Amino acid sequence: MPKPVRLFISSAPEDAALRAEVEVHLRPIERSGLIEVWHDDRIAAGGEPAAEARAQIEAAEVVVLLVSPAFLASDRHFDEEAARALARRAAGEVVVVPVPVRPCDWGWTEFGKLAPLPEGGRPVEGWPVRGEAWTEVVRGLRAVVERVMSRRAAPGGRSALAAGLPPAELCIGRGLEVEAIVAALVGKPPGRVLLLGAAGVGKSTISLAVLHRPEVVARFGERRFFARLDAAPDAESAAVALAGALRIASGPDLWQQAMSFLAAGPAVLVLDNLETPWDGDDQPGTEALLAELAAVPDLSLVASVRGAGRPGRVTWNSPIELRPLRRPEAEAVFCAIAGEEHRSKPALSALLSLMEGIPLAIALLAHATHGNDLINLKDEWEARRTAVLERDGGARNRLRSWKASLDLSIGSPRMTAGARRLLSVLAMLPDGIAQRDLAVLLPGIGPAAARALAQVGLAYFEGGRLKMLSPVREYVAAEYPPVVEDLGRAMEHYGELTCTLGPVPGSRGGTEAAARLAPETANLDSVIRRGLTEVEPGRWIDTATALTNFARFSGHAASLPLGRALEVAQRTGDGRREALCAQSLGDVALARSQHDEARARYEEALPLYRQVGSVRGEADCIRRLGEIARAHGNASAARARYEEALALYQRIPEPCSIGRTHHHLAAVAPDAVTQHQHVEAARSAWQRIDRIDLIARLDQDFPS
Incomplete structure (x- = not known):
């Protein structure tokens, strides 16, 4: 029957x-x-x-x-x-x-x-x-x-349905993990496998793939059970959910019946989302329940836990920590759902890079292609971000909604108030947070909050930094903005870092400054762009231009916020800062030998500097136009520009720039006497301000 x-x-x-x-x-x-x-x-x-x-x-x-x-x-x-x-x-x-x-x-x-x-x-x-x-x-x-x-x-359906098992799901790129779990479950003694990983990384998918493997079916038959615990906040609820998975009728001795049933012969039990009862107020009770299960002689256990927590009172096999998929496996998951016609398309590569190898995000994105186009999907992502990652009817289902999956982690009892604050700050920083900065951004609680985020799987440590995967960051940034105090502290920290260290590359201490700023490039860009939306953006325009030397001498794309800063200066009618942004863009282009772009930027800045009466800015642009002429072998044009700039510098006066311009004039002098005059003039200007480093360079260029 x-x-x-x-x-x-x-x-x-x-x-x-x-x-x-x-x-x-x-x-x-x-x-x-x-x-x-x-x-x-x-x-x-x-x-x-x-x-x-x-x-x-x-x-x-x-x-x-x-x-x-x-x-x-x-x-x-x-x-x-x-x-x-x-x-x-x-x-x-x-x-x-x-x-x-x-x-x-x-x-x-x-x-x-x-x-x-x-x-x-x-x-x-x-x-x-x-x-x-x-x-x-x-x-x-x-x-x-x-x-x-x-x-x-139906063929292959009876044993799974009789055991109340959900069907197996698409499982790609996890062969090694599945094989390791299967070997542990069917071996002697029974396996005690712990699956760890972030939200959406595929713990449930792998567990179901294991339960449907032929070796596991042959070993355990209908005694394969999958207990969902994501709605069980404590040990008692977990016991009831487990009994339900075993198909035991409700009664006063429910747990005793469950234990007797499991002890009746070989069985395998998956405890999906074990972190929910284990994170709750009754952690000792949940661990006591696990200890009882582990004591059943022929019971193999698989428990999945979000994050890095390891429930006690069970001697687990070496925990299996799931990482994001590599690009080939990510593409295979996408095409298995969306269709092979999308494989290797440039638009797909761009979309997959945004998912950072998270299987659930990739699968939900693939479902969004049905009746859609990859280019349109990319545009939709730009407009709606992670709201795209949801299937029909999935608002409350963590397997069909990125929001539901992440909210389960964000709502974890392991998430302290400090962890929630840090989560929101971290979401605004694409490069993550250097561990040395945690105590600065959240004084007194930063390191402890970072540990909580890593334990629940919403962030991870890598190379001395706390990082967050892109799909997580996009969702948190949209749904959980930082409180005003934390946002202000982060803006101040990265703004000060930019203004202090950004101008240093190219001078003494430049190597160290560039090394400190390089891992923060995307963070600085994000913070500056946010600052440029303020009612009074002038400070942040100045912060953007402070990155000019870093961009010139390090090769990083730190000039990115300069374009936006220029637009804001133009919109607000700030002529001085508009000129400064144009000149900075020219400096970056010149450092990269993009001479046409640099010339256009300097010529854009010149009339603005003249309009606001900035002699120094005007002279700087003219001198750099001379450098472009010199680079193209036009010595006479270069000399004319340098002499024009020199006259302006002498009006200020500006000894460092006067010496620099004489140095350039010496390089394009028409004869040895004139060259010697410019070399001595440069030396005299720099001696007055004790610029030994520049004098040493002058002696190197003109040794006699």
């Missing part, structure tokens, strides 16, 4: 009488052994209703929703039970049947898209003979149950 189909009835307390009526009509089918019915009234004395309901929904193969105004108004039944049932339905794990019992507007709901019973959706209460309505409902449910039975009997 096949095992009965688990049928869950979800109804509001106000509809208890109607639920009792349908139960009476279902009793003959239940007595025949085809179904096993569960509803709230079957909770044993002392049981916890919400926890048992969650476990029973996970174990159900058919969920019946008795729809009424009270049902729609119920947080527990509508927002929790119906939502979870629909999520499991989307994953192909359960059949959901809405049964309207009282008149109400329910077509707008997610289950409003499903075919109801009785056919046509006329509420049971509105039938002239209510028994006829229930007869139609039961007839339809019997047909649903028979379809579930048939699916069980």
Whole structure:
């Protein structure tokens, strides 16, 4: 005799009488052994209703929703039970049947898209003979149950469905991990495998792939179980969820029955999202539960935990820490869902780089291509960012929604108040945070907050920095902005770092300054761009131009915010800063031998400097135009520019620039006497300000 189909009835307390009526009509089918019915009234004395309901929904193969105004108004039944049932339905794990019992507007709901019973959706209460309505409902449910039975009997389907297993999911690029887990489970002694990793990295997918492997099926048959614990906040709830996965009927000795069942022969049990009860207020209770499971002689265990935590009281095999997929595997996952026609396209490469190898993000992005185009999808990402990463009906399902998956981690009890603050700051910094800066950005709590983020899997340490993957950063930046105090402190820190060290490269201490700034390039760009949106952006325009020497002498693309700073200066009518930005862009272009670009920028800056009366700025641009002429072999044009600049410098006066210009004039002098005069003039100017380094360079260029 096949095992009965688990049928869950979800109804509001106000509809208890109607639920009792349908139960009476279902009793003959239940007595025949085809179904096993569960509803709230079957909770044993002392049981916890919400926890048992969650476990029973996970174990159900058919969920019946008795729809009424009270049902729609119920947080527990509508927002929790119906939502979870629909999520499991989307994953192909359960059949959901809405049964309207009282008149109400329910077509707008997610289950409003499903075919109801009785056919046509006329509420049971509105039938002239209510028994006829229930007869139609039961007839339809019997047909649903028979379809579930048939699916069980399909090749390869019986053992998995009989054990209540979800179907295996797409699992690419994880062959080594799957093989290692399978070897541990089927070996002697039984394996105790701990899967660690960030949200969306594929822990559930790998666990299900293992449970469906032929070696595991041959070893354990129908005694393969998958217990979802993401809705179990404590040890008691976890025990109820586990019993539900084992298909044990509710009762006062539920845990004892579960342990006896597991001890009856070889079995394998996956505890999915174990961090939820383990992170809760009852960590000792959860570890005691694990210890009892580990003591069962022939029970193999797989537990997945978000982050890096390792529950105690179990001697685990060497934990398997999941990393993001490499690019070939990421492309294979995408094309397996979206279609092979997308492989190797440039647009796909750009999109995958944004996902940083996170399987869930890649899969959700691939589903977004259905009926779409890669170029359009890229544009949609630019507009909506991680809101693209959600499938229909996935708002509450962590396997169908990037938001739901990340919110589960962000809501972890391991996330301290400091960790949440650091999470928001970290999201605004693409390069992550240097560990030396943690205490500066969050005084007193930075290092502890970083540890909490790493433990829950929302960030990771690498090369002396705390980093966050791009899909995580994009979501957090949109949904969890930093508080004003933390944002201000971060802006001040990186702004001061830029203004202090940015001008130093090219002079004494430049190598050290460039080494400090190089790992922060994207952070500085992000902070400056944010500062440029302020009502008074002048300070941040100056900060952008402070990066000029760093960009010139290090080769980094730190000139990026200069273009934006120039636009802001133009918009605000700040002529002095507009000229400074144009000159800085010219300096960077000149350092990269982009002479046409540099010339255009200097010529753009010159009239602005003259307009605001900046003699120094005007002279600098003219001298650099001389350098361009000299680079193109036009000595006479270069000499004319240098002499024009020299006259301006002497009006200020500016000894360093006077000496530098004489140095350049010596290089293009028409004869030895003139060259000697310029060399001595340069030496005299630099001696007055004790620039020994420049004098040494002069002696090197003109040794005689």
